[in-house]
Amino acid sequence: MTDRKSPSSWTLLSCMPVVVMAVVAVTDIVAGPSVGFLPLVSLGPxxxxxxxxxxxxxxFGLAALVLCVALGLYDGLFDERRGYTALASVAGVTGVGVAAAVMRSRREAELASVRSIAEVAQRVLLRPVPLTAGPLHAAVSYTSAVAEARIGGDLYEVVSSPHGVRVIVGDVQGKGLAAVETAAVVLGAFREAAYDEAHLSGLGDRLERSVARELEGEKFVTAILAEIGTAHEAVFLNYGHPAPMIVRSNGTVDFPQPHAFALPLGLGAHGSEGPEPYRVGFAPGEQLLLYTDGVTEARDEDGRFYPVGERAHLLKNVDAHRALEALREDLAQHSVGPPHDDAAMLLLRYHGHGEEKCVPPSE
Structure with a gap:
């Protein structure tokens, strides 16, 4: 289990029992028994x-009892009730402290077990993306809005299929466990259909049916699907998601928009037509950044949104993961306080074919 306390505060709390008992002992000796400091020895345990x-x-309770007896004898307090009252105070606080420590240890063990199971489930849901997929190099970054969580309502996946490299980046409505469950439904359907469906529109239809079948009420998922083959172009399906960013080899930036906007996944039952695929040139030496609105809607102290297009120069690093890490750090510096929404970024670089390896997302 990860300890969130700083080393300095942890050291201070560790030394506090000794410091408190020493201060009480010195004060009792200097001030004399009339002040009545002796019961404060119980602060040690x-x-x-x-x-x-x-x-x-x-x-520490045993040490406090010994100190209490020594000071009581020094002050002559055992000739009256005060000495025994101080001993009872130290023994009582020690007993309660031991019981509380046992209960806390059990709760910490249970929490550690739950967290370990949750981390395994998270790794299964958002598994590492391939370092290379077809002609692409990939890197991913994920920042959860929930403290100490590694995933949330955003999702991503890269699949090398017989029809090309297929990619999804999505954002589930809501946060917490409910959003994670919805993300699992979408990712499960995508991983299965990405291999089977010959056309990207068919893959989108499979996702729409799966999401509509699983989701209840007005829940929805914004998502963008991409397919990159060998024709030096990318095909997109946009379900109400922020437009992708393409960084050209000359440094210019494009945000290709669909010809007509479609509703998010899960809202297809409202009668609107699904999105139409649209093609955009994507050649070697260029980069494609897919992201969620936790990136573009991050605000600085003046309320300005994060200008992701103006930060494209941060992606110049030869190492894709370091380039994306630089962008993530810049996003964190731009934002005020902790993140208010999950933020996922998937960077694809058009290079050449390579051996497929897996790497975890940067956190």
Whole structure:
């Protein structure tokens, strides 16, 4: 389980029991028994239980009892009830601290188990994209809006099929586990249909039927499908998703738009026609960036959206993953505070055929 505390704060909490008991002992000796500091020795095991297990708490409780007895004898408090009251206070706080430490350890173990299972499920859902697919080199970046989560409602996949390299980037309505479940439906349907359907429009129809069958109410998924073959062009199907960005070999940027806009996946039952495929030139030396609206709708402190087109120069790095990491870091610097929406980016570079390898997304 990942510890979110900084090393300095962790060290401070670890040393606190010793510091507290030392301060109480010195103060009691200097001020005398009339001040009544002796019961505060129980703060030692109380602080010990914040960062340690039950054994650590018990050892500090034992040390506090010994210190309490020593100070009580020094002050002559066992001739009256005050000494025994202080001992009872230390013993009681130690007992409660040990019980709390045991319960916390059990909860942490359960949470670690749940997180490990969730991470396996996340890796299965958003598995690493191939480093090379057909004539393309690929890199992906994913930033979840949910703290400590690796995935959310955005999705991506790259599949080398007999009909070309087929790609999807999508954004599920909503966040959290419900969005992850919807993303799993879309990705499962895409991975199966990408191999079977001869035409990109047929692949889109399969996705629409799968999503409409699985989703309830007004849930929907914006998505863009792409197919890159050997004809130096890319074919797109856009289901209400932000337009792709193509960086030409001379550095100019295009955002090819569909001839007619279509509703997102899941809303096809409302009677509108599906999207029409449109073709765009995509040649060696050029780059294709697919992304979700968590990228373009990120705002700075003045409320300005992230100008992804103006940041195309950040993709000049020879290494595709470093180039995309530079863009992700620039996006994080542009945004104010934690991300409010998931942000996925998939970078495809038209190079040549290579051996297919898999790499995980940058986080």
């Amino acid at each position: 109380a602080f010990a239980g914040l960062v340690g297990g039950w054994r650590r708490t018990a050892w």
